[in-house]
Amino acid sequence: MSSARSRRKRDPEIVIARDTDSELSSSEEEEEEEDNYPFSESEEEDEAVKNGGKIELEKNKAKGKAPITVKLIKKVCKVCKQPGHEAGFKGATYIDCPMKPCFLCKMPGHTTMSCPHRVVTDHGILPTSHRNTKNPIDFVFKRQLQPRIPPIKPKYVIPDQVHCAVIRYHSRRVTCLEFHPTKNNILLSGDKKGQIGVWDFGKVYEKNVYGNIHSVQVNNMRFSPTNDDMVYSASSDGTIGYTDLETGTSSTLLNLNPDGWQGANSWKMLYGMDINSEKGVVLAADNFGFLHMIDHRTNNSTGEPILIHKQGSKVCGLDCNPVQPELLLSCGNDHFARIWDMRKLQPKASLHDLAHKRVVNSAYFSPSSGTKILTTCQDNRIRIWDSIFGNLDLPSREIVHSNDFNRHLTPFKAEWDPKDTSESLIVIGRYISENYNGTALHPIDFIDASNGQLVAEVMDPNITTITPVNKLHPRDDVLASGSSRSLFIWRPQDKTEMVEEKKDKKIIICYGDSKKKGKKQKRGSDDEDDEDDIFSSKGKNIKVNKYQAKTTKKTKT
DNA sequence: AAAATATGCCACC
């Protein structure tokens, strides 16, 4: 029990609900800095390395002394297998393999530690050539649309404090999030296993998990524009589900694998999905490059699938323009984001192809005017096109940002703040960690897309996992994050404190792990009788001193 | 506490 008390002392704002787990090892850990870092100065070792390691040295034979046998295991870098250096974490700081290009900007000649994009506040914008402003449409845009966009940027409100959380809510990692269109405290979450969670984070304890909708990962969810209770979901099982959140009843609107498993080469998966309410269609795209459409009123598919990306390549995302219903944006594994005219949907008939260097995880029109485009690419760059009416050959800005592909992680996607009328604030999780007072944490970055400035980096010492899934609330100053199997709700610090004065404190609920859940899977919804498991892994007792989201400076080591 | 494993999927040949 003393451990629980001491944790509270360190982190007074967090109340652990249902703390049945009393064996939290009190945290004497960190800062032990066992300096065994394998750059040994010993002659023997140097020689050993020269000789290719793993050797036996026999000394002083001639002098008749007993032979000294020294066995050395060859120390090689786990990344490049070369001796002389080692890559990996040293404490909370990751040492790159010098033989590899920089893990952040991908340029050779330096490592991530010394990458110029790592330490600067503007995250390294790469300016592109000057825009062509002679375009007449651009002129119209500047006269008619631009005045609506306020010239002065609002002061950003950053939700930087964990307000509440459900730990290990899902049994597999979270893949997508969606806020309810009208109920402010309802968050939908999809996971790798195909389950969809409905969480009332206002009441914190109220949650529901639907496990019967999909058999594998949910890639996208959208509420019906005509009925708040109904949700469309696209899954790697090749189906679009249509679920009533009140009753849990679900129907399948589209099934791309009606004949079941015929091998990996033919199994279709659905990724990007969006709804065009003007046209009354649900759009979804598969991993073979095709776009599928479903009539939203009859719930029947309309027409044949259309090839919109390279044949056989995955379409990662779809986005309908919020202002111009004729405009559709897609992105995919063929390294392109494409702008489409809905009236002219046919192969190779896109209005524009936005070239990228790697897979494009996401592409979004800006939320209010629909005139900007934001993409997230696996080449560790966020790209912004400031006007779809201008010259689209090159992005207006490229922002170097750590959001690599990793098979174990849900792909990173930069998301607009839907409340920011200046259409500049974006949020995206960061892959690489920073050393925050001895703890490796992966922050969530708020970036001003208009200039590449890092506005804020938010993190919580209890969240040691990478947080690739983030969504900003459409109306409130709330950030929802999916990190591994857990969900987090962030609110601005000052507001949180106001709430705390009159109400209780932040609550973190913890549920049992997936194994335990297996025994009573049938009940699907409430597993509250499961044993709690409070931050059971490394994060629980980390000592991190006060940090400030807006002005955080990394502790360099 | 090191090692396995779950796994998808992208890059590359």
Add this chain to the structure above:
DNA sequence: TGGTGGCCCTATTT
């Protein structure tokens, strides 16, 4: 193009 190998700051379990 299809097959194969990597897997270069994962998370979790054993």
